[in-house]
Amino acid sequence: MYQISVEQHFDAAHFLRGYQGKCEALHGHRFGVIVKLRAAGLDDIGLAYDFTLLKQHLTDILSRFDHTCLNDVPPFDKVNPSSENIASTIYAELQPRLAGDSASLSSVEVWESPQTGAAYRPD
Numbered sequence: 001m002y003q004i005s006v007e008q009h010f011d012a013a014h015f016l017r018g019y020q021g022k023c024e025a026l027h028g029h030r031f032g033v034i035v036k037l038r039a040a041g042l043d044d045i046g047l048a049y050d051f052t053l054l055k056q057h058l059t060d061i062l063s064r065f066d067h068t069c070l071n072d073v074p075p076f077d078k079v080n081p082s083s084e085n086i087a088s089t090i091y092a093e094l095q096p097r098l099a100g101d102s103a104s105l106s107s108v109e110v111w112e113s114p115q116t117g118a119a120y121r122p123d
Contacts, residue, residue, distance in 0.1 A: 002048040003106065005036045006055050010066040014081040017071075026069070031083075032111035033062060033090060039103035049103035057097045061090055083110040087120035 013028040035058055039048035065073060070081035079085050087110040095105050111117035 002039045002042065002103075003036055004039070004048050004051070004054070004103070005034055006051060006058060007032060007034045008055065008058050008062060009033065010062045012065050012068050012070050014070040014076070016080050016082060018080070029112045031065075031086065032109075032117070033058065034109040034111075035090075035094065036106040036108075037098070037103040038106045041102070043102065049101065057094060058090075061093045083112055083116070083118035084120065086110045087118050091120050091122075 009030050009032045011028065011030050013026055015026045016023045018024075035054065037049050037054065042048055065086075070076045070086070075089060076085070087108045090110070091105065091108040094108065098105055107119050107121035109117055109119040
């Protein structure tokens with residue numbers, strides 16, 4: 001089994017509704033996003049999946065979050081823009097873009113800082 005990953009980031013503000021603490025106030029992060037795919041084999045030229053294509057898919061998704069207040073952007077106008085919810089949203093938006101490909105989406109990680117992050121992967 002092969003695993004490949006790409007990492008990108010976006011800058012955004014958010015606040016956590018109902019949180020009792022400083023994260024209830026508007027604040028910003030440079031969110032790091034790591035996407036991991038798995039593939040059983042390689043194609044004719046020795047690739048599990050094209051990094052360039054995966055980066056483009058991720059860029060397309062992250063562009064609507066970059067330099068926004070996430071609380072104003074669906075679905076985060078309804079659900080808290082926690083790292084956990086951001087990771088599962090990116091996963092849900094990326095998965096259909098990979099339908100029919102030989103590689104499948106394994107997980108999405110979202111990091112608010114070098115020390116704090118969350119991952120989503122269905123079990």
